[in-house]
Amino acid sequence: MNENKKAIIEKRIKKTGENLKKNNMDFYYAPTKEDVVEIVRGLLKDGDVITHGGTASMAECGLTELISSPAYQYLDRSKCAPEEMLDFYRKSFFADVYISSSNAITEDGVLYNVDGNSNRIAAIAFGPKSVIIIAGYNKIVYDLEEAEIRVKREAAPPNCIRLDCGTPCAETGECISLKKADRQICDGCGGDGRICCNYLISARQRHKGRIKVILVGEELGF
Numbered sequence: 182m183n184e185n186k187k188a189i190i191e192k193r194i195k196k197t198g199e200n201l202k203k204n205n206m207d208f209y210y211a212p213t214k215e216d217v218v219e220i221v222r223g224l225l226k227d228g229d230v231i232t233h234g235g236t237a238s239m240a241e242c243g244l245t246e247l248i249s250s251p252a253y254q255y256l257d258r259s260k261c262a263p264e265e266m267l268d269f270y271r272k273s274f275f276a277d278v279y280i281s282s283s284n285a286i287t288e289d290g291v292l293y294n295v296d297g298n299s300n301r302i303a304a305i306a307f308g309p310k311s312v313i314i315i316a317g318y319n320k321i322v323y324d325l326e327e328a329e330i331r332v333k334r335e336a337a338p339p340n341c342i343r344l345d346c347g348t349p350c351a352e353t354g355e356c357i358s359l360k361k362a363d364r365q366i367c368d369g370c371g372g373d374g375r376i377c378c379n380y381l382i383s384a385r386q387r388h389k390g391r392i393k394v395i396l397v398g399e400e401l402g403f
Contacts, residue, residue, distance in 0.1 A: 187398070190318050193288065194396045197321050200290030205386040207393040214399050217242040217315060224313060224393060225253060225278060232256035232273045233280035234301035238315045238402035244280070270300035274308030281305060282402050283316050284336045285328035286394070292383035293328035295337070297376035305392070306381055314394045317401030325382065329366050333359055336403045337377055346374035 182190075198208035211217045221244060225231070231248045232255070233239055248255050256276060261269045273279060281301055285293040292314065296302040305312055319335075322328045333356035341351035349357045349370050356377070358368030369377050386392055 190398060193321055194318055194398065197286060197288050197290060198394070198396060200288065201286075201394050202290075204290040204384060205389040206290070206292075206383075207390045209393065209395045211395050211397045214242045214317075214397055214401060217395055217397060218244060218247055220395055221280075221313060221315075222247060224311070227252050228254065229277040230254040230256065230275070231278045231280065232258065232276045232309075234282075234304070236280065236282045236315070236402065238282035238317060238397075239280050241401050242315060242397075244315075248280070270298070273300065273304055276304075276309045278311045278313060279304045279309035280313045280315065283314050283320055283394075285322045285331045286314075286316055286320050286396075287322055287324055287328055289324070291325065291328075292381075292392070292394075293322075293325060293332070294381045294383070295332050295377045295379070296381070297378050299379040302379055302381035305383060310391070312392045314392060315397065315401070316394065317397045317399055319400040320402070321396070330359070332356075332377070333369075339403045341374070341376060344376065346376055348372060348374050348376070 194210060198210060201208045209220050211220055231253050256272060258269055283292045284295055294302045294305060322331050337356060338350040338354050341348045356369050358364040361368060369375060
């Protein structure tokens with residue numbers, strides 16, 4: 182990466198991190214995705230029950246080997262049959278550690294997430310004792326309006342292709358609501374394949390340090 186661009190990215194990460202801390206979330210900086218594993222290792226305790234959402238960012242950082250260690254109890258969603266997933270989602274609420282990414286993070290330290298089944302945003306909001314958010318610098322946005330647009334252009338369309346949801350955004354590359362002059366934040370398609378069903382804004386937290394955010398100096402995920 183160009184050193185000048187890297188310097189600006191790091192300034193933006195620092196600003197966002199300071200505001201996350203003001204909102205009672207812990208902040209960690211990983212210069213590269215390879216640095217994420219050791220940061221996460223330091224946030225785990227022997228015997229922890231660990232699980233995660235369907236996060237591409239976690240996979241890109243190579244965390245599976247760590248959390249599969251015999252030192253922890255790993256609830257692996259990839260080993261669940263489709264008919265077992267609902268029970269798995271419920272078990273996830275009792276995990277010690279829940280790992281996820283965030284669809285967007287505003288510079289003033291707010292997490293913005295949108296979900297279809299909503300097991301991920303439910304776990305971020307309540308349940309697991311500790312939530313670890315891993316996000317590349319590409320997830321940082323100026324404000325909630327930019328967060329909304331990021332989801333509708335950069336996150337939802339490729340995820341709908343990945344999950345074969347058959348939504349309009351998978352065909353056109355952006356949410357149909359962006360064509361509306363008076364769009365509302367929850368506007369979108371009306372099909373059964375829609376993945377933008379529930380919205381979560383995580384602002385200042387009552388339980389300090391429950392949410393831990395690792396911002397990475399590389400692009401990760403959708």
